Amino acid sequence: MGFEEFQTPRGTRDLLAPLSxxxxxxxxxxxxxxxxxxxxxxxxxxxxxxxxxxxxxxxTDIVQHESYRFTDAGGDDLTLRPEGTAAVARAWVQxxxxxxxxxxxxxxxxxxFRRERPQADRYRQHTQFGAELYGSESPLADAEVILLxxxxxxxxxxxxPEVRVNSIGCEECRPRYREALVQFFTERQASxxxxxxxxxxxxxxxxxDCKQDVEIRKEAPDLADYWCDACRDHxxxxxxxxxxxxxxxxxxxxxxxxxxxxxxxxxxVGHPSLGDQVALFGGGRYDGLSGALxxxxxxxxxxxxGIDRLISALPxxxxxxxAPRVYVAHLPxxxxxxxxxxxxLRERGMAADADILGRSLxxxxxxxxxxxxxxxxxxxxxxxxxxxGVRDLAQGTQDNxxxxxxxxxLAERLQGDRA
RNA sequence: GUGGAUGUAGCUCAGGUGGUUAGAGCACCAGGUUGUGGCCCUGGGGGUCGGGGGUUCAAGUCCCCUCAUUCACCCCA
Numbered sequence: 001m002g003f004e005e006f007q008t009p010r011g012t013r014d015l016l017a018p019l020s021x022x023x024x025x026x027x028x029x030x031x032x033x034x035x036x037x038x039x040x041x042x043x044x045x046x047x048x049x050x051x052x053x054x055x056x057x058x059x060t061d062i063v064q065h066e067s068y069r070f071t072d073a074g075g076d077d078l079t080l081r082p083e084g085t086a087a088v089a090r091a092w093v094q095x096x097x098x099x100x101x102x103x104x105x106x107x108x109x110x111x112x113f114r115r116e117r118p119q120a121d122r123y124r125q126h127t128q129f130g131a132e133l134y135g136s137e138s139p140l141a142d143a144e145v146i147l148l149x150x151x152x153x154x155x156x157x158x159x160x161p162e163v164r165v166n167s168i169g170c171e172e173c174r175p176r177y178r179e180a181l182v183q184f185f186t187e188r189q190a191s192x193x194x195x196x197x198x199x200x201x202x203x204x205x206x207x208x209d210c211k212q213d214v215e216i217r218k219e220a221p222d223l224a225d226y227w228c229d230a231c232r233d234h235x236x237x238x239x240x241x242x243x244x245x246x247x248x249x250x251x252x253x254x255x256x257x258x259x260x261x262x263x264x265x266x267x268x269v270g271h272p273s274l275g276d277q278v279a280l281f282g283g284g285r286y287d288g289l290s291g292a293l294x295x296x297x298x299x300x301x302x303x304x305x306g307i308d309r310l311i312s313a314l315p316x317x318x319x320x321x322x323a324p325r326v327y328v329a330h331l332p333x334x335x336x337x338x339x340x341x342x343x344x345l346r347e348r349g350m351a352a353d354a355d356i357l358g359r360s361l362x363x364x365x366x367x368x369x370x371x372x373x374x375x376x377x378x379x380x381x382x383x384x385x386x387x388x389g390v391r392d393l394a395q396g397t398q399d400n401x402x403x404x405x406x407x408x409x410l411a412e413r414l415q416g417d418r419a
Numbered sequence: 420g421u422g423g424a425u426g427u428a429g430c431u432c433a434g435g436u437g438g439u440u441a442g443a444g445c446a447c448c449a450g451g452u453u454g455u456g457g458c459c460c461u462g463g464g465g466g467u468c469g470g471g472g473g474u475u476c477a478a479g480u481c482c483c484c485u486c487a488u489u490c491a492c493c494c495c496a
Contacts, residue, residue: 116495306495
């Protein structure tokens with residue numbers, strides 16, 4: 001077990017194989033889809049100046065209580081990024097991407113940090129894949145990012161994800177709704193839970209997704225009754241486009257989201273195999289964000305996806321990197337020949353392994369049986385005659401192959417083996 | 420931040436009412452085959468029994484504290 005002071009900090013973990021390779025496979029799958037949709041990969045720093053996140057979520061738990069904020073030796077106020085959207089927005093402003101050919105499509109994949117109490121599928125360091133689409137107000141932009149996210153989830157093996165969506169309105173219609181909502185809940189303040197009384201003052205919209213006061217909220221005013229025409233048309237078009245693409249999507253009138261930079265569209269996808277309220281990905285439209293960070297105002301939509309959760313929700317893990325497929329075993333005195341042969345096979349694109357523990361042939365073959373499909377046996381009279389033994393570890397059959405024909409022979413064998 | 424459960428080998432776990440050198444299975448290593456794995460047999464390495472304190476002649480076992488893990492709440496990916 002070891003000493004506690006030398007273990008991973010709470011809420012973090014080491015990714016060992018095969019999980020580590022599964023993450024890599026998910027990274028490739030996600031970025032492949034993003035590239036097909038035309039998204040460029042952006043890598044922002046893992047920490048930012050704290051105001052980048054503060055500006056974006058002043059009233060959210062994420063930046064208020066859950067961020068890893070620190071002052072470095074030079075006195076800079078820094079924060080480990082708790083989410084991707086604000087950091088990408090900062091980059092968008094900093095690099096003047098408002099003048100790039102529009103729209104601008106950016107995606108990211110990397111660790112995020114939140115200081116929460118860890119539990120199933122929630123970590124203090126977790127990996128998110130996300131995409132941000134700048135420069136389009138069109139509902140098709142919302143539909144595009146939703147479809148990118150669902151394609152990733154679906155092709156990762158979690159079939160037919162169901163998107164929940166809502167519109168929290170715009171500057172025109174949201175204040176009217178908020179007013180009605182505050183009035184409604186103020187009248188019933190006495191029967192609200194403690195948290196909701198705080199929400200009532202700080203972030204009234206969040207009253208909608210309280211899990212305790214479900215009865216009360218049933219009668220609360222519905223956003224849909226307050227949408228302006230433009231907002232109504234927008235969400236209708238988003239749902240229409242996503243639906244037309246064959247993706248299940250339905251409105252959840254109680255869906256509002258934790259970050260307070262959203263405008264109009266918010267969406268989320270969960271999964272029964274995870275906790276009921278645990279989201280696989282979530283996102284929305286945030287037309288005011290770039291302006292809040294001092295840049296040109298620009299419409300934008302995006303999402304963040306929890307890779308740790310996605311992998312743990314998959315019925316079968318993503319295809320992990322395979323172990324070395326060829327093991328070059330050697331007879332006593334031929335360890336260097338085996339070492340060099342393995343190297344030359346790697347140069348030819350094969351995954352090869354050779355013993356460097358000075359083990360007996362028996363021990364080498366035992367090891368080979370675990371990590372390879374073919375074992376080469378180097379040494380003895382065969383080697384002197386210019387051949388190498390090739391043993392099929394599954395079948396138990398063995399042939400002698402001339403050394404100069406070996407590479408081609410192996411390539412063919414492994415090809416067939418794969419198919 | 421709040422509440423519950425759990426901490427014995429790398430992993431999964433045994434260790435009634437406290438009693439000599441703490442066990443098993445799997446995994447790992449070696450031998451049984453002077454050059455051939457997967458099965459079998461034999462042997463071996465490996466443990467601050469989470470940590471600290473207390474009760475006792477004696478604590479893995481009882482008590483207290485602490486740390487960690489885990490599940491739920493909160494919130495989120």
